[in-house]
Amino acid sequence: MNDFWQHCSNLLRQELTPQQYQTWIKPLAALAFDTEARVLCITAPNRFKLDWVKTQFSGRIADLARGFWQQPVEVQFMLAPKKPELRPNGNGNGVHPPLASAPPARADTEHGAPERSKLNALLTFENFVTGKANQLARAAALQVASNPGRSYNPLFLYGSVGLGKTHVIHAIGNHLKHEKPAARIRYIHAEQYVSDVVKAYQRKAFDAFKRYYHSLDLLLIDDIQFFSGKSRTQEEFFYAFEALVAHQAQLIITSDTYPKQISGIDDRLISRFDCGLTVAIEPPELEMRVAILMHKAHAVNIVLPEEVAFFIAKHLRSNIRELEGALRKVRAYSNFHGRQITIELTKEALKDLLTVQNRQISVENIQKTVADFYNIKVAEMYSKKRPANIAKARQIAMYLAKELTQKSLPEIGELFGGRDHTTVLHAVRKMMEKRGKDAQLNHELHVLEQTLKG
Structure with a gap:
C-alpha cells in the first residue's frame, strides 16, 4: 500500500501545480487497503479537504489504483484522527491581539536628509505569496530588479484592485535599494505625480521638477489610469519617460486595466507602454x-x-x-x-x-455573459454542436464557472447540457494552460471576469 501511495503521489505531483499538490495531496495518507473487498481507505486532515479531494481527485486516484493493482478499486475517504489541540495563546481564552495594520512607509534618514524613495520596507519579494495568478508578474519583477533598465523597460503590470500590484513594485524598489544603496529610487502614486505637476506649474518650478524626475534610476508609478484627461501631466510624464529610457533608467507602471483600454491617455504614451513587457496579475486561485x-x-x-x-x-x-x-x-x-x-x-x-x-455570480449569468461576448446563443452552450467558436466559448464558460462559483465539476457539467464532469475538468485544465501562453485569450478572460464581478 505504501508503494502505491508513493507511486500515486509522484504522478499527481507531476500533474498538478506545486501549490495544488502541497494543498490537497500532500496532507492525505493511505490508511488501509482491503484486498478482498478491493477498497482503498485514504484519510484527510479536515472535513473541507476531505470533501474537496473527494469531489476533485477521487476519480483520478481510483484510476491510478486500478492501474497499480490491475483491478477495479473503490476509494473511500475518512477524517484522520484528531491530534490534541494546543491552547491558542498564553491567556488561554482564545482571544487574539488586535490585527495591526501594515505600518506606513518608513521614512529613513541618510546623512540627515529625509528618504525620498517613499518605499514601504515591509513589501518585499520574501513575503509576497506566489501562485499561478501572479507567478509571471513576480518572475518579470525579479528579472527587472536584478537588471534594471536592461530587461523589460517599461514593465507594465495591470489587474483589478487588491491583487498585489503595489506590493510587487515596492518589492522591486526594495530589492534594488538593498543591492545598490546609492540608487535614486522613487515610488509615487499617479495622483501625487499629478499634484507635483500642478505645484510645479503654480510655482514656475518646472526646471527643478524635471531635474528631479529625469535623474532617477528607478521610477515606480502606481495607478497610471489617474492620468486620464490630464494633458499637461501626460506631457510632462512623456518627457520624463523619454529621458529615463535614454539613460537606461527603469520604469515600472501599474494600472487597473490593459494599457490600450485606458481612456483619456495620449496615443504616444500608450505606444511607449507597449515597448516593454505588459503582464496581468489575475485574481488568486x-x-x-x-x-x-x-x-x-x-x-x-x-x-x-x-x-x-x-x-x-x-x-x-x-x-x-x-x-x-x-x-x-x-x-x-x-x-x-x-x-x-x-x-x-x-x-x-x-x-x-x-x-x-x-448572490453575485451564477453559472447562468456566466453563460449569458460569455455568449454575448462571443456573439453566440446561450442555447448553444448546452447543445452538442462543436464548431470551434462555440466549443471555445463553452470551454471558457466552464472554466469561469469553476473559478467564480462554488459549483462542483458534476454540477457544472449538468448545467452545460448534462455533460460529464471529466469534460468540465478537461475544459478547465485546457483554459488554465492556454491562459498562461496566449496573451489574447488571457485578455479576453480578464475582461469577462471584470464584467462578471461588476
Missing part, C-alpha cells in the same frame, strides 16, 4: 487565497485553523484586500465574543459579506 490568509494570520499571531482559511478562501474570491478585511472582521468578532475562531464563528462574523457574495 483557491490554494493561493488559503496561503495568503495563513500567511497574514501568522504575521499578526492569529491562530487560524486551516479549515477556516479554506472556508473564507472558498467564499471570497475577488482580491487580497477582501481576504484581509474578512480576516480582520473574524478576529474582531472572536475578540468581542471571547470565542475561538471556528467555521461556525466565521459564518456568523461574515454573514452579511457571504450573503452578498453568494
Whole structure:
C-alpha cells in the first residue's frame, strides 16, 4: 500500500501545480487497503479537504489504483484522527491581539536628509505569496530588479484592485535599494505625480521638477489610469519617460486595466507602454487565497485553523484586500465574543459579506455573459454542436464557472447540457494552460471576469 501511495503521489505531483499538490495531496495518507473487498481507505486532515479531494481527485486516484493493482478499486475517504489541540495563546481564552495594520512607509534618514524613495520596507519579494495568478508578474519583477533598465523597460503590470500590484513594485524598489544603496529610487502614486505637476506649474518650478524626475534610476508609478484627461501631466510624464529610457533608467507602471483600454491617455504614451513587457496579475486561485490568509494570520499571531482559511478562501474570491478585511472582521468578532475562531464563528462574523457574495455570480449569468461576448446563443452552450467558436466559448464558460462559483465539476457539467464532469475538468485544465501562453485569450478572460464581478 505504501508503494502505491508513493507511486500515486509522484504522478499527481507531476500533474498538478506545486501549490495544488502541497494543498490537497500532500496532507492525505493511505490508511488501509482491503484486498478482498478491493477498497482503498485514504484519510484527510479536515472535513473541507476531505470533501474537496473527494469531489476533485477521487476519480483520478481510483484510476491510478486500478492501474497499480490491475483491478477495479473503490476509494473511500475518512477524517484522520484528531491530534490534541494546543491552547491558542498564553491567556488561554482564545482571544487574539488586535490585527495591526501594515505600518506606513518608513521614512529613513541618510546623512540627515529625509528618504525620498517613499518605499514601504515591509513589501518585499520574501513575503509576497506566489501562485499561478501572479507567478509571471513576480518572475518579470525579479528579472527587472536584478537588471534594471536592461530587461523589460517599461514593465507594465495591470489587474483589478487588491491583487498585489503595489506590493510587487515596492518589492522591486526594495530589492534594488538593498543591492545598490546609492540608487535614486522613487515610488509615487499617479495622483501625487499629478499634484507635483500642478505645484510645479503654480510655482514656475518646472526646471527643478524635471531635474528631479529625469535623474532617477528607478521610477515606480502606481495607478497610471489617474492620468486620464490630464494633458499637461501626460506631457510632462512623456518627457520624463523619454529621458529615463535614454539613460537606461527603469520604469515600472501599474494600472487597473490593459494599457490600450485606458481612456483619456495620449496615443504616444500608450505606444511607449507597449515597448516593454505588459503582464496581468489575475485574481488568486483557491490554494493561493488559503496561503495568503495563513500567511497574514501568522504575521499578526492569529491562530487560524486551516479549515477556516479554506472556508473564507472558498467564499471570497475577488482580491487580497477582501481576504484581509474578512480576516480582520473574524478576529474582531472572536475578540468581542471571547470565542475561538471556528467555521461556525466565521459564518456568523461574515454573514452579511457571504450573503452578498453568494448572490453575485451564477453559472447562468456566466453563460449569458460569455455568449454575448462571443456573439453566440446561450442555447448553444448546452447543445452538442462543436464548431470551434462555440466549443471555445463553452470551454471558457466552464472554466469561469469553476473559478467564480462554488459549483462542483458534476454540477457544472449538468448545467452545460448534462455533460460529464471529466469534460468540465478537461475544459478547465485546457483554459488554465492556454491562459498562461496566449496573451489574447488571457485578455479576453480578464475582461469577462471584470464584467462578471461588476
